[in-house]
Amino acid sequence: EVQLVESGGGLVQPGGSLRLSCVASGFTVSSNYMNWVRQAPGKGLEWVSVIYSGGSAYYAESVKGRFTMSRDNSKNTIYLQMNSLRAADTAVYYCARDSFMADWGQGTLVTVSS
């Protein structure tokens, strides 16, 4: 059974940093496209980043230069390093498997506020 479990969210001040993790089970992250998608409170879905099976990562313009997506194959885990956080980054962050996102985690809430 495929399972995705996010962690690492919390309250952070503007300008601060957080690292989100997404532990996968039931499949191998290095063989799949893996995504981060976020949803601000009461708003729609916003794609954040993807890492391809070959290791290349791509980002939404709104986070480019501030967020970095990576993976650790030995831990079957993907990460999202978020720097220079802004109030507009406040959202539930989901990890999702594949280009058409067949599997989703339950999400982790990131709140950027002073």
Added chain:
Amino acid sequence: DIVMTQSPDSLAVSLGERATINCTSSQSVLYSSRNKNYLAWYQQKPGQPPKLLIYWASTRESGVPDRFSGSGSETDFTLTISSLQAEDVAVYYCHQYDTTPWTFGQGTKVEIK
């Protein structure tokens, strides 16, 4: 960036009636050499992550009831719920995965009339 526009923003349908949601992309998401449209539909209920319903524009995900169907090609797509059930109350999103940045529609809220 490919802009995805859904219509309507919300709709209220009687139980057992048909619900139709449209999604238009600002450029084609058809990958001609594969003859596949890189378009998916998701359902999201309050407090839950999205759930994949349809991919490749018309392929139903395993376990999704057959009252859900997807159609369309290139820039114009439709999600149809043939006979609305109470458990279908949710927000529905289209998503293009043809070109990064991948993008979602703004969502359509489906309610019972």
